[in-house]
Amino acid sequence: MITVSVDAMGGDHGPEVVLAGAAKSLERHPDLNFVLFGIEQECLPILERFPALKAKSRFHACDRAVQMDEKPSQALRHGRGHSTMWRALQAVKDGEADVCVSAGNTGALMAMAKFCLRTMTNIERPAIAAIWPTLRGESIVLDVGATIGAESRQLVDFSVMGAAMARALFEVERPTVGLLNVGVEEVKGQEEVREAGRLLREADLKSLEYTGFVEGDDLGKGTVDVVVTEGFAGNIALKTAEGTARQIAEYLRSAMSRTWLAQAGYILAKSAFDRLREKMDPRKVNGGVFLGLNGVVIKSHGGTDAEGFAAAVDVGYDMARNDLRAKIDTDLNEFHSRRPAETVAQEVRTAG
């Protein structure tokens, strides 16, 4: 049995999409339970339309929803303790839920999650991991925008956390990990990336196989299970890929509607186009995973529909069922117990 806490008010379309999405995911995973946090008069009438969901949910009425355009600091000031977003996170902290899912404002969700759940021991900064469709299946890419810039140590932490997520999601024993860089030669790239590569190579962890640097075009190829980068470059890569996919879909649409011959061809090949559309469907891989906190939080795209929100709940379900947090904990311990005492001592001195 997996319990998911849901911020029912998050997203551009609020409870209408969120509750429909939760109901869809429940159809696929009958062992799901929900704790829902929402504004009573908006949510309860919708919940009535989903009796199966209602039967598996506890509903908590809240008096405030964080707005999509609220600044993180504002959201914290006004929403701490009692907003739907905060209380959905709090449910994970209190052990009432295994994972939290929200389609709300990313900045506010991250700020609240850090404040409410705190980062794990040994982790300085959380990361947002995205599931990336590739020619070989799926990869995990992190950080796609939790924080800007990352020290080598943080890139190593991201590697360990991303690999734990890959083990939870893809059921591979020792996921391959690559560091995103601008060239495959050892001499290129940012100092922190090179240093992280050296650390990973030396650590030679049981939980992951570090394979070296990868480049932007390796993302779509699926060269490795986990691609690690700092949040600025990661966010730009993610949005560039999304933009390119939309651009090509638009080219395709326009090319197919230009002549009657092309239109006829389109009709004949419709099943193939449907297949392609499904492959490229951004809703299927909806759900950024916040890693490095004492609790797993899934961020759904704000603008998604019920199918997309259901996919985010599915991701949360998989993470909880495979006990992602425990995996990360074990793997981080492996890494930190293997580091030479001198390095740790030096870091303590530097930090002190």
Add this chain to the structure above:
Amino acid sequence: MITVSVDAMGGDHGPEVVLAGAAKSLERHPDLNFVLFGIEQECLPILERFPALKAKSRFHACDRAVQMDEKPSQALRHGRGHSTMWRALQAVKDGEADVCVSAGNTGALMAMAKFCLRTMTNIERPAIAAIWPTLRGESIVLDVGATIGAESRQLVDFSVMGAAMARALFEVERPTVGLLNVGVEEVKGQEEVREAGRLLREADLKSLEYTGFVEGDDLGKGTVDVVVTEGFAGNIALKTAEGTARQIAEYLRSAMSRTWLAQAGYILAKSAFDRLREKMDPRKVNGGVFLGLNGVVIKSHGGTDAEGFAAAVDVGYDMARNDLRAKIDTDLNEFHSRRPAETVAQEVRTAG
């Protein structure tokens, strides 16, 4: 009359592709002239096959070609003064050619170009600009990998240079410029990017219209004429977009060959697919432009074919015909003359 100096030995396929490409571009631009630098016994037999090109070229025999896998420092040490790459650059420096085109090793070409041509007054670092196909036509994106990291001042220089290139290529009077960032809110992003935004807004230049921050998905949309970023993120964006395009092309190919109905549809819609293929053809926008040096250098993809190399020569032709270097010079002067004396004085103090 435009004269292009060509490193005939550059690229994975050497003079076979380079000379065929130059010949193709000459067909489109009969006022082109070439100075070719190559290894005599490899080039002359090929040149015989292109009498029109031969008639418009001066051939200079060299004794060395820079290898595709040579390190920049190695290439400089062994190839300075006498390699085909160096001498093609030298031809621009000496005024023998208006622009240099090479499909050789990017790192070596940039190192040699910096050494041979030197950066322009007021420019600290050169940038590589890419021509990016968008839903609205084409944009210019820089830096896509000349250097890693950039101070705010350098991002402003990139903006001015990119806008000058947009004016030369697209014939717009006051190109729109956006800074690549991870969010459109003013509070987000790297400190240098925010500061560059402030500088551009305050400068309010005649030569460009600064419109604010753009994100990764704005690249494909063509939201602005010029997208400015530092080389690490820019290179990752470029390669991610290329990778995503290849990935989708592969999905499409596989979907279209699965059933006989899809295959029949493909045949009917073939003209539409051809159109799409042409839209997505990476050869059409082949040619990274080195900006900020005392001379324009075009870097063709090393693995391209004759059509792709011809496109790189076309870009060089457009740049020279529109006198890109003079445009950049004028625009940089506009920017630097408008900056408050106090800022300049402060920078001199900081640098000193």
